[in-house]
Amino acid sequence: MTSEITLIVNPTAGRGRGARAALPAASALRAAGFSVDTVQGEDADDALARAREAVAGGTGALVAVGGDGMANLALQAVAGTRTPFGLVAAGTGNDFARALGLPVGDPAAAGRMIAEALRGERLREVDLGRVNGTWFGTVLASGFDSRVNDRGNRMRLPVGRFKYDVAMVAELAAFKPVPYRLTLDGGETRDIEATLVAVGNGPSYGGGMRICPGASLGDGLFDITVVGDCSRATLLKIFPRVYRGTHVGHPVVSVHRAARVELLAEGVTGYADGEPLGPLPLTVDCVRAAVRVALP
Secondary structure, three states: OOOEEEEEEOOOOOOOHHHHHHHHHHHHHHHOOOEEEEEOOOOHHHHHHHHHHHHHOOOOOEEEEEOHHHHHHHHHHHOOOOOOEEEEEOOOOOHHHHHHOOOEOOHHHHHHHHHHHHHOOOEEEEEEEEEOOEEEOOEEEEEHHHHHHHHHHHOOOOOOOHHHHHHHHHHHHHOOOEEEEEEEOOOOEEEEEEEEEEEEOOOOEOOOEOOOOOOOOOOOOEEEEEEEOOOHHHHHHHHHHHHOOHHHHOOOEEEEEEOEEEEEOOOOEEEEOOEEEEEOOEEEEEEEEEEEEEOO
16 A cells, blocks of 8 residues: 555534644654645535545545545545545544544544554445445435424524524424335335434434434444324424434334335435435435445
8 A cells, every 4th residue: 555645624624623633633644654645625526526536546545534524525536446544533523433433533643543554454344325326424314304404504603513403493393294205125115204214324413313323334234214203292302312322212213224225205305424415216225345444
């Protein structure tokens, strides 16, 4: 493996934590003997183009600095290749980093860990989700949670995670369960009324909400959490339990496992790793060993 690696940075991640995290991470990698090329890009499209160029050019590793959005962008360049992927978690949610057991909020430690993993070829192949050629690492959200995401993205204030709490309260006032058509692994199609359907490659989204607590990055299967038709009062009781993952014991919640999920519903946008995928219908595949990750 070449000692020249690429650091791709989101300077706005975590209200500037991404830019600040890049320096100690790069210093730790250079101290371990690596040559580091730092890439920011003028916007997301430019950053992705540069990341893909680095991978195609034979970079020794692609290391993302930022949150789940930056990790998602980097995955589009590195998934399906043999190029190792490293992640310096410096965003707001960091759910993919947590699922991988990586350091969070300590860029120097993350840089040292990545350097040690690359030197020792301590790389683990992990699964990713894929929708129409777009990769994701954590959870595909659809329904109430994706509508909260829609509303939160439109809000200028408040800032940070709190705006999604405000968005959730606002969305509760208007939300009704949605008719879904759900097909797992090409089997029987189910018509259901659901508050949300979450397809989990990893266990959490939204900065630690364990919506699919049993999901594993290494079993080739999604955990699909379905919150069925329920009242606003019931939803308010269930949602706080999501942080512990105990909501799956509630009678209106069911969990399924499959490698392919077909979702159809009117007026619902799918989000994965917090990024919009587009309106349903969507077909989601779990791709085994899709990326090689530097791990502790």
